[in-house]
Amino acid sequence: MPLRSARSGKMPRDAVHHPLFARYYARVSVSAETRMGMGGVRDRLLAGLSGRVIEIGAGNGLNFAHYPRTVSEVVAIEPERVLRQLAVEAALRADVPVDVVPGAAEALPVKSEAFDAAVLSIVLCSIRDVPRALGEVRRVLRPGGEVRFFEHGRGGGRMMTLTQRVLDRTVWPPLSGGCHVAREPVAALRDAGFELGPYRQVSLPEKGPRLPVSYCVLGTAWRPELGGPAAGK
Numbered sequence: 001m002p003l004r005s006a007r008s009g010k011m012p013r014d015a016v017h018h019p020l021f022a023r024y025y026a027r028v029s030v031s032a033e034t035r036m037g038m039g040g041v042r043d044r045l046l047a048g049l050s051g052r053v054i055e056i057g058a059g060n061g062l063n064f065a066h067y068p069r070t071v072s073e074v075v076a077i078e079p080e081r082v083l084r085q086l087a088v089e090a091a092l093r094a095d096v097p098v099d100v101v102p103g104a105a106e107a108l109p110v111k112s113e114a115f116d117a118a119v120l121s122i123v124l125c126s127i128r129d130v131p132r133a134l135g136e137v138r139r140v141l142r143p144g145g146e147v148r149f150f151e152h153g154r155g156g157g158r159m160m161t162l163t164q165r166v167l168d169r170t171v172w173p174p175l176s177g178g179c180h181v182a183r184e185p186v187a188a189l190r191d192a193g194f195e196l197g198p199y200r201q202v203s204l205p206e207k208g209p210r211l212p213v214s215y216c217v218l219g220t221a222w223r224p225e226l227g228g229p230a231a232g233k
């Protein structure tokens with residue numbers, strides 16, 4: 001049963017509360033599966049994964065249908081209530097067991113070293129404290145565990161990067177559920193002590209004019225087997 005505040009009797013606020021954006025995202029993300037080729041990207045993101053997987057900021061659960069059967073369990077963390085409810089429904093339709101859990105990336109409600117892989121898709125743009133969140137991802141992955149990521153970030157020429165910076169400081173985050181367009185996901189993973197595996201630039205949509213959110217990167221990183229720069233943080 002959901003907890004209520006003893007003082008007010010009201011439901012506690014979720015760590016992330018963007019009900020309007022959540023409803024908008026639930027609609028556009030479904031059409032982007034085919035219209036923008038996101039379904040194919042999700043297939044490539046998750047191909048070959050196995051074992052226990054944690055997905056951070058699972059949204060409405062669009063990745064769930066793309067997990068290969070070699071995955072034994074997905075723990076899907078989603079802080080936003082509207083999206084989480086949709087993720088629960090998507091989990092029921094998935095071919096692999098998916099447990100949708102409330103929580104935020106900055107304090108993952110799971111044990112250390114419990115997962116073989118972590119999935120980050122279009123989420124580092126929205127997380128408030130990225131270094132802290134990636135520290136948590138490191139904590140919950142076993143040594144040698146894998147990160148699969150598909151993230152958008154800074155890109156394009158000078159005019160585009162300037163536009164991205166201006167958007168991040170003005171209208172974009174309040175209109176887009178806390179999303180930022182000028183972050184650097186690969187650098188953030190490296191700074192958090194992950195070893196970068198192969199990754200490549202992807203443009204979304206693949207054809208047509210580039211938008212501030214078009215500069216994406218799809219790839220792999222690992223928690224080092226031993227130590228590493230962020231060990232013990």
Ligand SMILES: C[S@@+](CC[C@H](N)C(=O)[O-])C[C@H]1O[C@@H](n2cnc3c(N)ncnc32)[C@H](O)[C@@H]1O
Pocket residue numbers: 016025029056057058059060061062063077078079080083103104105106120121122123126127128178
């Ligand atoms: C653009 S949506 C992407 C959803 C999903 N990963 C996908 O691939 O469609 C960004 C997601 O990040 C979630 N999010 C925002 N802040 C978060 C945080 N601190 N911890 C975990 N998830 C967060 C949002 O609630 C939302 O579900």
